[in-house]
Amino acid sequence: MVSTGGSAPKRTGGIPEQLGFDLGDLPDRLFTCTPSKLASYLDCPRRYRYAYIDRPAPPKGPPWAHNSLGASVHTALKNWYAVDPDRRRSVALAPLLRATWVTEGYRDADQQREVFARALAWLESYIATLDPADEPVGVERVVAAKTSVLALSGRADRIDRRGDELVIVDYKTGRSTSTPDDARGSLALALYAYAASRQFRRRCTRVELHHLPSGTIAAHEHTEESLQRQVNRAEGTAKDIIAAEKQVAQGRDADDVFPPQPGALCSWCDYRKTCPAGATAPIREPWTSVTLPTGEVS
Numbered sequence: 001m002v003s004t005g006g007s008a009p010k011r012t013g014g015i016p017e018q019l020g021f022d023l024g025d026l027p028d029r030l031f032t033c034t035p036s037k038l039a040s041y042l043d044c045p046r047r048y049r050y051a052y053i054d055r056p057a058p059p060k061g062p063p064w065a066h067n068s069l070g071a072s073v074h075t076a077l078k079n080w081y082a083v084d085p086d087r088r089r090s091v092a093l094a095p096l097l098r099a100t101w102v103t104e105g106y107r108d109a110d111q112q113r114e115v116f117a118r119a120l121a122w123l124e125s126y127i128a129t130l131d132p133a134d135e136p137v138g139v140e141r142v143v144a145a146k147t148s149v150l151a152l153s154g155r156a157d158r159i160d161r162r163g164d165e166l167v168i169v170d171y172k173t174g175r176s177t178s179t180p181d182d183a184r185g186s187l188a189l190a191l192y193a194y195a196a197s198r199q200f201r202r203r204c205t206r207v208e209l210h211h212l213p214s215g216t217i218a219a220h221e222h223t224e225e226s227l228q229r230q231v232n233r234a235e236g237t238a239k240d241i242i243a244a245e246k247q248v249a250q251g252r253d254a255d256d257v258f259p260p261q262p263g264a265l266c267s268w269c270d271y272r273k274t275c276p277a278g279a280t281a282p283i284r285e286p287w288t289s290v291t292l293p294t295g296e297v298s
């Protein structure tokens with residue numbers, strides 16, 4: 001998963017109005033993408049352009065503490081699974097977390113210490129719910145699949161085997177608790193499930209969001225049809241992107257073809273300083289989303 005921590009707004013995953021270009025002459029080559037690349041366009045076509053088309057790419061803002069937190073927790077979990085199963089129960093999590101702790105984006109050393117303690121507590125609680133003998137099919141595993149439009153790949157946080165089936169597990173470290181609707185609507189989770197089922201030749205329809213701060217799991221059981229709908233949605237997005245890129249190649253103004261989609265995400269956007277539409281968005285400090293609300297204790 002492309003996972004983030006903190007309380008930055010979730011991606012909407014909403015499907016913008018199709019651009020309406022003639023798609024009859026799609027290119028021969030498949031559209032190479034990850035779920036996060038598609039999500040970037042769905043969230044805001046202008047941000048997609050900054051991230052994937054403009055070269056040199058516009059400068060990004062400073063690193064976000066919630067991204068550092070999310071990356072640190074993900075790596076610690078990955079490394080926990082790299083330990084022999086019979087040693088997992090006794091493995092000390094603090095050194096594991098400290099070894100790959102990402103320091104960027106925090107206000108100061110005090111905040112970093114406080115967030116480290118919080119993350120360690122999440123991990124200790126979460127790992128207590130896991131069976132150390134369980135060996136996932138994949139941890140931070142790249143899965144890939146092709147369709148008639150897409151050459152899709154992405155890194156799933158974890159792929160479990162339960163009975164004869166596979167389950168996609170995605171770790172969340174943000175403030176908001178995940179809901180079954182989040183699991184159902186996640187394009188990324190559905191694409192991971194689609195790709196994993198093909199790669200491992202095993203049914204994979206269940207997707208789960210494991211929210212470490214609350215210790216909750218939000219799950220959704222897809223059907224083959226609902227997975228296919230998400231693949232169709234991904235293909236539709238890819239076709240829009242291909243059509244838009246063609247328009248630019250044919251001389252249309254990229255500002256028109258990749259319009260900004262201002263909203264709550266602007267405050268958290270890496271390109272806020274480049275994008276005219278982001279200029280009026282409230283400014284967030286890089287550490288804002290890991291700051292505890294007043295009165296909350298870690």
Ligand code: SF4
Nearest residue numbers: 044260266269275278
């Ligand atoms: S600042 Fe807002 S409108 Fe501009 S690229 Fe970022 S998300 Fe899109």
